[in-house]
Amino acid sequence: KAGVTQTPRYLIKTRGQQVTLSCSPISGHRSVSWYQQTPGQGLQFLFEYFSETQRNKGNFPGRFSGRQFSNSRSEMNVSTLELGDSALYLCASSLGGTAARSGNTIYFGEGSWLTVV
Amino acid sequence: QKEVEQDPGPLSVPEGAIVSLNCTYSNSAFQYFMWYRQYSRKGPELLMYTYSSGNKEDGRFTAQVDKSSKYISLFIRDSQPSDSATYLCAMSLIQGAQKLVFGQGTRLTINP
Numbered sequence: 001k002a003g004v005t006q007t008p009r010y011l012i013k014t015r016g017q018q019v020t021l022s023c024s025p026i027s028g029h030r031s032v033s034w035y036q037q038t039p040g041q042g043l044q045f046l047f048e049y050f051s052e053t054q055r056n057k058g059n060f061p062g063r064f065s066g067r068q069f070s071n072s073r074s075e076m077n078v079s080t081l082e083l084g085d086s087a088l089y090l091c092a093s094s095l096g097g098t099a100a101r102s103g104n105t106i107y108f109g110e111g112s113w114l115t116v117v
Numbered sequence: 118q119k120e121v122e123q124d125p126g127p128l129s130v131p132e133g134a135i136v137s138l139n140c141t142y143s144n145s146a147f148q149y150f151m152w153y154r155q156y157s158r159k160g161p162e163l164l165m166y167t168y169s170s171g172n173k174e175d176g177r178f179t180a181q182v183d184k185s186s187k188y189i190s191l192f193i194r195d196s197q198p199s200d201s202a203t204y205l206c207a208m209s210l211i212q213g214a215q216k217l218v219f220g221q222g223t224r225l226t227i228n229p
Contacts, residue, residue: 004160033215043161043205056216078164090160093213106215108153108160 002010002026004109005093012115021038021112023091025072029107032074034066036086037111046089049074050084050096078114086116120144123206123220132229140206140220143187147208150182152191155222158174164204165191165210196227220222 005024013019025032033048033056043060049068066076072093078085088111123140130136139163149168153161165180167173167189173180179192190209193200207221 004222010215031215042221043207043217045216048215056214058216096215105163105166106217107161110160111160 004091004093004107006089006109006112009110010113010115012117013081015081015083015116017081018077019081019114020077021077021089021091023074023076023109023116025074025091025093026107029093029095030042030069031094032072033092033106034074034076035090035092035108036060037090038099040084042104043090046076081116086114088113098110118141119221120218121206121208121220124199124223125221127224127226129226130196131220132196132198135198136196136200136224136225136227138191138204138206138225139195140189140190140199141187142177142208142218144208144210144218145184145187146210148211149209149214150180150189151217152178152180152207153205155205159201159205161205165228198227198229201226 007022014056021074031050035043048056052068065077065079071086089111092106094106119201121142129225152165154164165224167182170182171183177194181190203222203224207220209217
């Protein structure tokens with residue numbers, strides 16, 4: 001079955017611009033989360049959506065936002081881009097549901113490489 | 118201090134060697150422990166998933182969790198050049214939670 005699909009794979013933006021990244025989860029997965037990966041900070045959790053509702057949020061400024069659609073597809077937006085926002089943005093999906101569910105493996109996409117100049 | 122500490126390496130070993138990768142953590146509430154492998158310019162893929170303390174074996178890979186010491190390990194036996202990648206430990210409070218806390222990752226190279 002198809003994995004987590006992220007678009008675009010690579011993009012270059014100018015400081016001050018905004019960017020929207022898209023994620024299509026594995027079919028049947030209802031939980032989608034986003035991570036930022038940088039050489040200095042590693043992988044950091046941005047937020048999680050389940051059934052179109054934000055279920056959890058990391059410690060990022062309000063410039064970082066996201067949403068989930070009824071088909072579980074998700075987008076994340078970064079406004080007023082800064083040089084430090086240059087990173088690999090990873091989307092992950094899982095079945096979600098109750099925390100007690102077993103085998104709730106989290107699958108990652110290949111990421112969107114964002115460069116801010 | 119980071120919540121999860123992992124030696125970033127790089128670590129270089131000959132083919133066939135036993136590799137030991139480790140992470141320490143400070144939050145005793147973590148219950149679920151994972152190891153991910155990430156190849157260059159790819160997303161992380163789950164290798165091992167362990168609940169609480171104990172060992173888990175899957176082929177050439179063994180994951181160990183020592184909650185009393187807040188220390189987890191991944192052992193790779195009979196290492197292969199194809200194992201060359203960055204290995205990331207990750208932890209969560211709740212089973213299946215998507216909010217994972219990752220270590221910095223250890224870059225591993227297996228030399229033929």
